[in-house]
Amino acid sequence: MRKLFTSESVTEGHPDKVCDQVSDAILDAIIAQDPDAHVACETCTKTGFVMIFGEVTTTADVDYEAVVREVVKNIGYDCEEACFDGNTCQVIVKLEEQSPDIAMGVDESLEVKEGAERDELELIGAGDQGMMFGYACTETEELMPLSLELSHKLAKQLTAVRKDGIVDYLEPDGKTQVTVDIEDGEIKRIDTILISTQHKASATLEQIRADLMEHVIKPIVPAELIDEKTRFFVNPTGRFVIGGPMGDSGLTGRKIIVDTYGGRSSHGGGAFSGKDPTKVDRSAAYMARYIAKNIVAAGIADRCEVELAYAIGVAHPVSVYCDTFGTGKIDDEAIVELIKSHFDMRPAAIIKTLDLRKPIYRKLAAYGHFGSNAADMKWEQTDRAAELREAAGL
Numbered sequence: 001m002r003k004l005f006t007s008e009s010v011t012e013g014h015p016d017k018v019c020d021q022v023s024d025a026i027l028d029a030i031i032a033q034d035p036d037a038h039v040a041c042e043t044c045t046k047t048g049f050v051m052i053f054g055e056v057t058t059t060a061d062v063d064y065e066a067v068v069r070e071v072v073k074n075i076g077y078d079c080e081e082a083c084f085d086g087n088t089c090q091v092i093v094k095l096e097e098q099s100p101d102i103a104m105g106v107d108e109s110l111e112v113k114e115g116a117e118r119d120e121l122e123l124i125g126a127g128d129q130g131m132m133f134g135y136a137c138t139e140t141e142e143l144m145p146l147s148l149e150l151s152h153k154l155a156k157q158l159t160a161v162r163k164d165g166i167v168d169y170l171e172p173d174g175k176t177q178v179t180v181d182i183e184d185g186e187i188k189r190i191d192t193i194l195i196s197t198q199h200k201a202s203a204t205l206e207q208i209r210a211d212l213m214e215h216v217i218k219p220i221v222p223a224e225l226i227d228e229k230t231r232f233f234v235n236p237t238g239r240f241v242i243g244g245p246m247g248d249s250g251l252t253g254r255k256i257i258v259d260t261y262g263g264r265s266s267h268g269g270g271a272f273s274g275k276d277p278t279k280v281d282r283s284a285a286y287m288a289r290y291i292a293k294n295i296v297a298a299g300i301a302d303r304c305e306v307e308l309a310y311a312i313g314v315a316h317p318v319s320v321y322c323d324t325f326g327t328g329k330i331d332d333e334a335i336v337e338l339i340k341s342h343f344d345m346r347p348a349a350i351i352k353t354l355d356l357r358k359p360i361y362r363k364l365a366a367y368g369h370f371g372s373n374a375a376d377m378k379w380e381q382t383d384r385a386a387e388l389r390e391a392a393g394l
Contacts, residue, residue, distance in 0.1 A: 004191055006179040007147035007262025009155040012075050012366035013172020013198065013243070015250025018050075019043035020259075020365040023252045023274030025071045026052060026064060028359035031276065033060035035357035038098045038127075041274035045250040047084075053094035054274065065091045071362075076162065076172040081200065083171070083246035124348040126310035127279040128270075131319075134288025135265030136296040137303040139187060142380075143293050144371035146187055148262030150178045152367045153220045158197055161215045169207075171198035173243030178221075190225045193217060194233040198243030209234040259369050260285070265305050273365050277356035278347055284308045284317075287350045289370050290379035291343055295322075297382035298389040300335060302327035308345055315346040330392055338391055342384065354378040 010017050022043040030037045037058035044051050050068050072078075072086030079085055136143040154176040162170035179192035195212055212234050253271025257263050270281030277283040292304040301324035309319045322335045344353065351357060355378050367373040374380050 001184060003182045004179050005147055005182060005264070006177060006192070007145060007151050007257075007264070008175060008177040009148070009151035009258050009262075009367065010176070010255060011155045011159050011172060011174035011197075013077065013159070013174060014255075015045055015173070015245045015248050016252075016254040017250075017366045018072065018075060018077070018245065019045055019250040019252040020255065020273035021075070021362055022050060022052065022068055022071050024361040024365040025067050026062070027274055027276060028362050029062045029067050030056065030058050030060045031357060031361075032359040033062070034058045037276060038278060039274065039276040040098070040279065041095065042252045043250075043274065044252070045245040047246045049090040049092060050245075051092035051094065053092075054096075055098040056095045057098040064093050064095070077244055081171075082244065083198075083242055084244045124278055124346070124351075125313035125315055126284075126347050127275075127312070128281060129310060129312045130270050130281060131268040131307055131309040132270065132280060132285040132288050133260075133266045133268055134285065134290065134292040134306040134308075135261045135304065136289070136292040137264070138296060140371070142371040142375070143296050145262050145264040147178045147180045148264070148368070149371050150190075150221060151176045151262065152371065152373060154178070154193070154195060154216060156367045156373070157216045157220050158195065158212070166215055167211045169200040169203040171200065171241075171243055173198035173240070173247065187225075189227055190221060190230050192231045192233070193221065194236070196235055196237070196240055198240050198247075199235075201241050205235060205238055261370070266307070268307075272369055273361070277351045277354075280308075280310045280347055280350075283347060283350045283354070283356055284310065284345070286354055286356070286369070286377075286379040287343070287345060290354065290381075290384075291339055293380065294382055294384040294388055295324075295335060295338075297385035298392065299394055300324075300329055300338075300388060300392050304328075304335075306339065310347075315348070317345050320345070329394055334392070338388060342388060342391065 023041045026041045027039050039056050041054045068091045069086045077084035139146040140149045158174050161167045174197040177194035180187045181189045181191045252273050256271050272282045275282045288306045288308050292306045295304045303325045305323045307321040308317045311318050322332045
């Protein structure tokens with residue numbers, strides 16, 4: 001049985017990704033001074049302005065406007081020709097303190113209020129309710145879906161050739177998309193590659209297509225996955241000069257599928273960027289990936305999806321779920337028991353295990369929070385695989 005499956009990525013100049021990077025840069029700047037800060041920073045942008053808004057409770061002293069301008073200019077929006085200029089755009093700051101009604105549940109968990117020992121791992125309650133998913137599979141070395149990993153790598157390469165001056169007529173905005181051909185659960189070939197990139201008005205479509213094939217696609221996509229039927233679309237509309245916030249509005253948290261698993265896994269709906277690690281939308285999603293990746297690395301399953309769910313103000317998850325899609329070497333119920341016995345999923349424990357009170361987040365705000373772009377992050381390590389394999393009796 002054959003199926004086609006598609007994932008997409010976007011470059012750091014995409015308006016939504018501009019906002020994600022600004023939000024995480026604000027978070028990093030605050031955490032660098034105040035690791036225990038509570039931060040929920042949203043960003044929006046359109047022609048000529050960037051606005052940051054949300055809730056921040058911190059002792060840090062941050063020049064928010066300077067952080068915003070540095071991010072925008074670093075992306076490449078630093079002149080009128082790029083359709084946006086971080087030197088001259090309006091920066092609007094609308095940040096308030098976190099609601100005390102929320103803080104009372106985060107600062108002291110329900111378990112502690114009901115008499116549990118007041119230790120550091122029990123103290124913090126989940127910053128919100130909701131469910132978070134982690135996923136891993138054997139399609140790539142990174143244990144990520146191939147369609148998404150290639151989309152991310154193409155987007156990252158598109159930015160690299162622009163910033164390095166190899167293709168000097170490119171501008172920051174862009175999108176990539178990869179469709180894989182799956183037969184009996186195994187990827188056989190690449191069916192379609194799509195790249196849309198902002199460019200200077202002087203560049204011709206023929207020039208863009210030739211340069212992107214040579215400098216972006218060929219260095220990234222394995223030649224053995226391309227055949228005579230593979231389709232290539234480069235700027236299929238024919239022109240992409242007006243881009244960035246002038247071409248489209250941007251908002252934090254609108255690329256949650258790009259940020260995670262490219263559609264191959266379920267998603268709880270919560271975004272990551274601009275949120276400190278007491279927000280389980282972020283930290284529990286990282287933990288779920290850590291768990292799923294170690295299960296696959298242990299050889300317990302070829303595909304694994306883990307769901308964690310929380311109640312606001314409560315430390316322990318209300319549910320733990322696992323689905324190995326029929327690839328598990330032991331029952332999914334047994335894997336859930338392994339998870340519960342080998343991983344502490346309380347927010348404070350997650351923060352400690354994954355070392356999350358550090359300014360590490362801006363790097364993740366474009367090109368994926370999992371896989372190759374996050375290779376040096378704790379949740380991408382497979383250091384628990386051996387113990388899980390032994391415990392599973394494999």
